[in-house]
Amino acid sequence: MKKILMLLFCLLPVFAYAGVAKDLAEDPVLEKRMIGLAENLRCLVCQNESLASSRSELANDLRQEVREQMLKGMSDQEIIDYLVSRYGDYVLFDPPVKSYTLLLWYGPFALLLVGLIGLVFQLRKRKSRIPEPHLSDEDVKRAADLLNTSKDF
Amino acid sequence: MIRFIWPFVIFVVLAGFLYVGLHLNPREVPSPLIGKPAPDFKLAQLHDPTKQFSPQDMKGQVWLLNVWASWCVSCRVEHPVLMALSRQNIVPIYGLDYKDKREAGMEWLREGGNPYVISASDTDGRIGIDYGVYGVPETYVIDKEGVIRYKQIGPVTQLSLHEKILPLVAELKAK
Numbered sequence: 079m080k081k082i083l084m085l086l087f088c089l090l091p092v093f094a095y096a097g098v099a100k101d102l103a104e105d106p107v108l109e110k111r112m113i114g115l116a117e118n119l120r121c122l123v124c125q126n127e128s129l130a131s132s133r134s135e136l137a138n139d140l141r142q143e144v145r146e147q148m149l150k151g152m153s154d155q156e157i158i159d160y161l162v163s164r165y166g167d168y169v170l171f172d173p174p175v176k177s178y179t180l181l182l183w184y185g186p187f188a189l190l191l192v193g194l195i196g197l198v199f200q201l202r203k204r205k206s207r208i209p210e211p212h213l214s215d216e217d218v219k220r221a222a223d224l225l226n227t228s229k230d231f
Numbered sequence: 232m233i234r235f236i237w238p239f240v241i242f243v244v245l246a247g248f249l250y251v252g253l254h255l256n257p258r259e260v261p262s263p264l265i266g267k268p269a270p271d272f273k274l275a276q277l278h279d280p281t282k283q284f285s286p287q288d289m290k291g292q293v294w295l296l297n298v299w300a301s302w303c304v305s306c307r308v309e310h311p312v313l314m315a316l317s318r319q320n321i322v323p324i325y326g327l328d329y330k331d332k333r334e335a336g337m338e339w340l341r342e343g344g345n346p347y348v349i350s351a352s353d354t355d356g357r358i359g360i361d362y363g364v365y366g367v368p369e370t371y372v373i374d375k376e377g378v379i380r381y382k383q384i385g386p387v388t389q390l391s392l393h394e395k396i397l398p399l400v401a402e403l404k405a406k
Contacts, residue, residue: 122260122365135330136365139356164363166263 112144115154119161119169128171262363262382269296269373270361274351277328277336284325284351286377293403295324295396296371297347297387298359300331301339303367309386310343316392317346322400326350329359329367372396374403 113130121132121140129137129144140161147157161169173179213221264270273285286296297313299306317324326347328336333352340350353359362371372381381399383391 125257136356139330139360143357143360163263164360165365166261166363168260 108145108148111154112141112148115144115157116141118171119158120171122165122169129169259384260365262379262384264363264371264379265382267379269371269377269379270358272351272353272358272361274327274353274358277326277333277340277350277352280333280352284349286373289325289373290377291375293322293375293400294373295322295400296327296362296373297324298327298329298362298364298367298369298371299350300329300367301335302331303329305386306368307343309368309388310346312387312389312392313346314344316387321397322404323348327358327362328352329364330354330356370396372399372403375406 116130117128119129119140121127121129121134121137123134123136124132127137129140144157144161147160152160158170167173167176173182175183269286271286273283276282276284313324316322324346326349328350330353333354336350336352340347351358356364362369366384368386370383370387371379372383374380380403381395383396387396
């Protein structure tokens, strides 16, 4: 009797979980598609988490919204457009190229270019600053001798 | 001399960016709904669920839609401001009771006072999603044509009321 009771208690969490996970999709394909989409969307409450991983209430609601729109047969792009029209580009982890995101997208390349130009100038300047030494034949010979002797080390 | 100017310029530019960044609020997400028609809805009224409230009823008026909830802590901060505003009869405030139990919402208004002409119950938060609500309280200024003109994220303060909301309301009413 005690053992059966224990077994029943062990099973209790299973039922409890079934209650919590109720709105998790009955359809695993849909769920996978939803998660795939939600991973690229930002949760607005806990700003650096994705909509897929966030446990906030709003993220829960939004995931449910996404599921329902998928069930209605909307495409991923249509759902993203819907969310962007409500919450702005901010929900996208991958910000679109727009006039005010140009700096974000191309700023690093501009910096790289500036750096490269600076480097080229520096190298040229340095080259002109170090004078090419004029060696007489005697100096060349001495240098060659020195270099040869250094081989013995 | 020139050797020192460039690092200095870079430092000043960087410091400028950081200084501006210091005063930005990353929690404030600009709403794409500004300048767009307020999403339509029909919801049961909090105090009388047999009646409905819809933004359509408000055509021709400048009004505020305040998203609130009894569980919302910051709503308690803005509540006195809204109460004072409702007494001044400048602009009608309508409430959207967001993801709240009806009894809890009514209880909270009984306790703290009711600044709203009507509150609508958005029990499952559906309408909240349509309005891009992500942090309660939020307040929308809606013009006579039903277009959202301003969105206050977080509590309405004396400062935001007098600097932004009331001047805008006066301007919209004059139109």
